[in-house]
Amino acid sequence: MDGQSGYAQRVTKNRERPPVALEIDAIFHPHSIAVVGASANPDTPGYDYVRSLQEFGYKGRIYPVNPKGGEILGLPAFASLRDISGGADYVISCIPNAYILDLVRDCAAAGVKALQLFTGRFSETGRADDAALEDGLRETAADAGVRLIGPNCMGLLYPELGISFRTDMSRKPGPIGFLSQSGNLLFELTHFGESRGLRFSKAISYGNALDLNECAFLEYFADDAETRVVGAYIEGVRDGRAFIQALGRAASKKPTVVLKGGRTDAGGRTAVSHTAALAGSAAVWDAAVRQSGAIRVETVEELIDTLIASAYMKRPVESNPADRSSRPRLAMVGAGGGRSVLTADLCEELGLLVPPLPNDVEAKVAEKAPDLAGWVTNPVDQSILAGSGLGGGQVLEWLDESPDIDMLVGNIGEPWAFGRPNGEAIVRRVTERFIEVAAKTKKPFAVVLGPSDYGHEDRWRFISEARERLVEAGVAVFPSVERAVRTLARLAG
Amino acid sequence: MDGQSGYAQRVTKNRERPPVALEIDAIFHPHSIAVVGASANPDTPGYDYVRSLQEFGYKGRIYPVNPKGGEILGLPAFASLRDISGGADYVISCIPNAYILDLVRDCAAAGVKALQLFTGRFSETGRADDAALEDGLRETAADAGVRLIGPNCMGLLYPELGISFRTDMSRKPGPIGFLSQSGNLLFELTHFGESRGLRFSKAISYGNALDLNECAFLEYFADDAETRVVGAYIEGVRDGRAFIQALGRAASKKPTVVLKGGRTDAGGRTAVSHTAALAGSAAVWDAAVRQSGAIRVETVEELIDTLIASAYMKRPVESNPADRSSRPRLAMVGAGGGRSVLTADLCEELGLLVPPLPNDVEAKVAEKAPDLAGWVTNPVDQSILAGSGLGGGQVLEWLDESPDIDMLVGNIGEPWAFGRPNGEAIVRRVTERFIEVAAKTKKPFAVVLGPSDYGHEDRWRFISEARERLVEAGVAVFPSVERAVRTLARLAG
Numbered sequence: 013m014d015g016q017s018g019y020a021q022r023v024t025k026n027r028e029r030p031p032v033a034l035e036i037d038a039i040f041h042p043h044s045i046a047v048v049g050a051s052a053n054p055d056t057p058g059y060d061y062v063r064s065l066q067e068f069g070y071k072g073r074i075y076p077v078n079p080k081g082g083e084i085l086g087l088p089a090f091a092s093l094r095d096i097s098g099g100a101d102y103v104i105s106c107i108p109n110a111y112i113l114d115l116v117r118d119c120a121a122a123g124v125k126a127l128q129l130f131t132g133r134f135s136e137t138g139r140a141d142d143a144a145l146e147d148g149l150r151e152t153a154a155d156a157g158v159r160l161i162g163p164n165c166m167g168l169l170y171p172e173l174g175i176s177f178r179t180d181m182s183r184k185p186g187p188i189g190f191l192s193q194s195g196n197l198l199f200e201l202t203h204f205g206e207s208r209g210l211r212f213s214k215a216i217s218y219g220n221a222l223d224l225n226e227c228a229f230l231e232y233f234a235d236d237a238e239t240r241v242v243g244a245y246i247e248g249v250r251d252g253r254a255f256i257q258a259l260g261r262a263a264s265k266k267p268t269v270v271l272k273g274g275r276t277d278a279g280g281r282t283a284v285s286h287t288a289a290l291a292g293s294a295a296v297w298d299a300a301v302r303q304s305g306a307i308r309v310e311t312v313e314e315l316i317d318t319l320i321a322s323a324y325m326k327r328p329v330e331s332n333p334a335d336r337s338s339r340p341r342l343a344m345v346g347a348g349g350g351r352s353v354l355t356a357d358l359c360e361e362l363g364l365l366v367p368p369l370p371n372d373v374e375a376k377v378a379e380k381a382p383d384l385a386g387w388v389t390n391p392v393d394q395s396i397l398a399g400s401g402l403g404g405g406q407v408l409e410w411l412d413e414s415p416d417i418d419m420l421v422g423n424i425g426e427p428w429a430f431g432r433p434n435g436e437a438i439v440r441r442v443t444e445r446f447i448e449v450a451a452k453t454k455k456p457f458a459v460v461l462g463p464s465d466y467g468h469e470d471r472w473r474f475i476s477e478a479r480e481r482l483v484e485a486g487v488a489v490f491p492s493v494e495r496a497v498r499t500l501a502r503l504a505g
Numbered sequence: 506m507d508g509q510s511g512y513a514q515r516v517t518k519n520r521e522r523p524p525v526a527l528e529i530d531a532i533f534h535p536h537s538i539a540v541v542g543a544s545a546n547p548d549t550p551g552y553d554y555v556r557s558l559q560e561f562g563y564k565g566r567i568y569p570v571n572p573k574g575g576e577i578l579g580l581p582a583f584a585s586l587r588d589i590s591g592g593a594d595y596v597i598s599c600i601p602n603a604y605i606l607d608l609v610r611d612c613a614a615a616g617v618k619a620l621q622l623f624t625g626r627f628s629e630t631g632r633a634d635d636a637a638l639e640d641g642l643r644e645t646a647a648d649a650g651v652r653l654i655g656p657n658c659m660g661l662l663y664p665e666l667g668i669s670f671r672t673d674m675s676r677k678p679g680p681i682g683f684l685s686q687s688g689n690l691l692f693e694l695t696h697f698g699e700s701r702g703l704r705f706s707k708a709i710s711y712g713n714a715l716d717l718n719e720c721a722f723l724e725y726f727a728d729d730a731e732t733r734v735v736g737a738y739i740e741g742v743r744d745g746r747a748f749i750q751a752l753g754r755a756a757s758k759k760p761t762v763v764l765k766g767g768r769t770d771a772g773g774r775t776a777v778s779h780t781a782a783l784a785g786s787a788a789v790w791d792a793a794v795r796q797s798g799a800i801r802v803e804t805v806e807e808l809i810d811t812l813i814a815s816a817y818m819k820r821p822v823e824s825n826p827a828d829r830s831s832r833p834r835l836a837m838v839g840a841g842g843g844r845s846v847l848t849a850d851l852c853e854e855l856g857l858l859v860p861p862l863p864n865d866v867e868a869k870v871a872e873k874a875p876d877l878a879g880w881v882t883n884p885v886d887q888s889i890l891a892g893s894g895l896g897g898g899q900v901l902e903w904l905d906e907s908p909d910i911d912m913l914v915g916n917i918g919e920p921w922a923f924g925r926p927n928g929e930a931i932v933r934r935v936t937e938r939f940i941e942v943a944a945k946t947k948k949p950f951a952v953v954l955g956p957s958d959y960g961h962e963d964r965w966r967f968i969s970e971a972r973e974r975l976v977e978a979g980v981a982v983f984p985s986v987e988r989a990v991r992t993l994a995r996l997a998g
Contacts, residue, residue, distance in 0.1 A: 200920045313987050
């Protein structure tokens with residue numbers, strides 16, 4: 013469908029830094045940005061784009077464009093892109109689709125190299141005239157030498173340089189480079205993941221992928237020095253071979269997490285109305301992702317957890333699935349009896365081993381707390397330790413030192429702690445102890461805290477502060493034991 | 506192992522209200538409670554029990570018992586149970602296991618009918634002398650005519666009557682009767698579920714189940730007028746036939762949700778050290794639960810979600826798994842494009858159908874918003890509706906009225922709303938609209954809001970208030986679309 017994009021042909025020429033990656037890098041570093049369809053009405057995207065650039069501290073020039081002229085958010089508005097002397101490096105379009113071909117011609121006349129279209133209602137509506145307009149858009153842009161992001165997308169987020177599409181995205185730069193066919197998904201990732209450290213180096217919402225597409229963005233993030241982890245939400249790809257190549261290259265350089273939308277009939281139908289994506293065969297997709305070495309997830313919760321783990325946790329040692337004894341051996345401390353039992357069950361059901369306490373740890377327990385020897389097991393039931401003088405943090409350290417344990421879970425256990433008179437002190441002490449272990453361990457270590465959405469404001473604040481402390485210390489935090497364990501199992505493959 | 510408990514023999518005699526259920530009802534309504542091992546030290550269970558009864562407003566007499574006498578929490582302490590004139594209806598033991606046989610004899614002498622043992626370190630330690638002590642406890646109690654709850658457990662929670670074992674349990678009575686071999690699990694359920702309306706009519710933490718056991722408590726909740734939904738966390742049962750009978754009876758009367766600990770080798774090993782439970786065969790267990798008509802869950806998150814759904818949502822119509830077209834048809838409103846695609850995928854993968862908009866709804870959309878006809882589908886992509894004059898709440902009502910949709914999900918969508926200048930007004934409006942639909946629908950309807958554990962205090966407060974409003978209105982609220990959809994699929998069978 014878009015062999016014309018020219019990307020797939022060029023990508024193979026320079027394996028080190030593909031030309032398209034250099035183009036995208038230039039797009040991410042504009043000296044000036046024009047917002048066409050800028051508005052003084054706060055409930056419009058034309059307002060959001062200008063306001064976001066201002067609030068995020070974008071240092072380049074911001075040019076609002078609106079046929080009515082006047083002033084928008086304190087800036088003089090231009091009636092047309094052609095009126096801006098020297099043009100603009102990057103243009104954001106919020107105007108109705110009927111005016112889009114004129115805008116592309118204006119871009120060409122003004123020397124603009126890249127145009128991002130919030131503007132939608134192209135092939136995703138399923139109507140012939142809208143699809144024809146999209147064809148015209150692609151051809152006009154290609155003739156004019158204007159690269160497109162979108163249409164039907166939010167565009168670029170680059171906190172470091174003050175570029176955003178909405179004011180409520182996170183202003184703190186982070187390790188994750190993300191490409192997404194859904195803009196709303198980026199809101200959700202920020203909203204639900206930011207407090208756990210899910211922050212972006214750069215992110216791209218690219219909608220219908222008419223020109224620059226998933227392959228180009230994967231190539232870009234593969235080499236981007238500000239990106240340590242690559243994440244993607246993809247509904248459809250147009251050139252399967254180029255995609256597998258680009259995904260494989262990214263995954264060979266950085267942990268790369270892929271969420272596919274449109275895996276089923278109903279999902280594929282919905283994707284057509286969303287980004288006009290042709291979802292393709294789920295089986296082919298699965299095989300491609302597996303070959304590439306990327307990590308496949310299926311829900312937004314899994315995506316958030318896996319990005320957090322990839323960014324902040326040591327990676328598991330590769331296991332050999334053919335050899336049962338090579339399955340990763342998990343140990344957990346900090347949970348009560350029932351939770352310990354259930355965690356052992358869930359781990360085994362997910363293919364992780366939960367062995368009894370290794371001999372070296374057992375010997376240390378017997379020395380320090382003879383009363384508990386032969387009773388306490390793994391997962392380490394916190395209520396058995398209570399009053400013994402032996403703390404969960406100490407046992408965790410021993411488990412970390414043991415050669416017979418491969419991965420660790422530390423449960424803060426605030427539901428129990430809050431029932432104690434010194435509950436906050438307990439949570440604080442356990443938090444600091446876990447941070448110490450996280451700093452020195454070479455094993456994947458997941459800490460469980462929260463969720464904190466219960467109805468006590470003081471507890472919410474206290475838990476939020478403890479989580480912030482963990483995140484600042486670079487610890488991977490999960491809101492439940494279930495999600496921690498599922499993530500460990502996923503990464504262990 | 507405990508044929509001696511005599512329960513299994515008696516239960517079949519009276520199918521209407523088994524004698525053991527009457528005994529338990531009496532235990533839940535004591536006129537006086539003695540706490541043996543009561544303490545003035547706030548960091549002890551002997552303090553917690555007394556303080557909880559005071560704070561929860563227990564109206565009967567509270568007798569602290571401590572050999573040192575004196576005063577505990579403003580109450581005169583008795584040196585021995587035998588010193589209390591008229592005895593006590595119910596006794597809670599926090600003393601070390603070495604004194605337990607004497608205490609049982611004291612109970613008998615004081616005419617006590619029921620003894621609950623926080624006291625642990627019996628067969629769960631795996632040591633022969635502790636197991637022998639447990640045998641002695643059972644025999645002595647049986648001889649003395651004293652019923653036992655535990656040992657190794659937290660005991661009774663009955664907010665309506667002011668009975669609790671810790672001050673941080675919920676004081677609001679609710680519809681859920683819960684029996685648990687883990688006390689800590691009850692803390693977790695309250696901590697993580699209370700803000701969603703997970704509140705107990707009565708709950709029982711019963712540990713090692715030496716005398717009164719899961720069968721007795723199931724029989725009790727089956728008929729308890731204050732209990733609309735029964736939940737259970739069980740690690741092991743000693744009389745499989747009696748259990749199947751009791752579970753089946755409960756499930757035939759009320760939604761009954763069962764979480765089994767010890768489904769795997771590692772889980773079973775951990776259960777032995779927790780409650781000395783013999784976990785039994787997972788396959789036999791599964792078959793038993795399935796036959797009984799109870800709902801089986803595997804994690805605490807699933808347990809919380811399923812209890813909430815059972816308490817506050819209409820039940821799905823039974824489907825016929827042999828007939829594909831009879832799979833429940835789900836519709837969702839309120840999510841962005843990517844989330845809508847992913848929800849359709851997850852539903853289909855879980856066995857729920859996500860059909861396109863039914864014809865009757867399509868016709869109404871075409872009339873109200875001709876521009877969207879043939880474009881908007883199910884799940885209803887909120888961003889397509891934006892600016893059309895057609896709201897998600899209206900489409901939800903049409904979907905509720907359609908005979909071709911069986912279950913509904915309403916996503917509040919606060920990550921999107923908070924980026925709008927009138928975000929709070931949007932969330933409020935959508936919340937009220939969903940409450941209207943929930944009030945009149947005959948279909949299962951899951952509302953998604955949260956989680957609210959991000960780092961903005963104002964948002965946390967706002968979301969918490971919106972959730973409270975939904976819960977007060979009796980709506981089933983889920984913290985993610987994933988969990989809502991998984992719960993709907995689970996209940997649909």
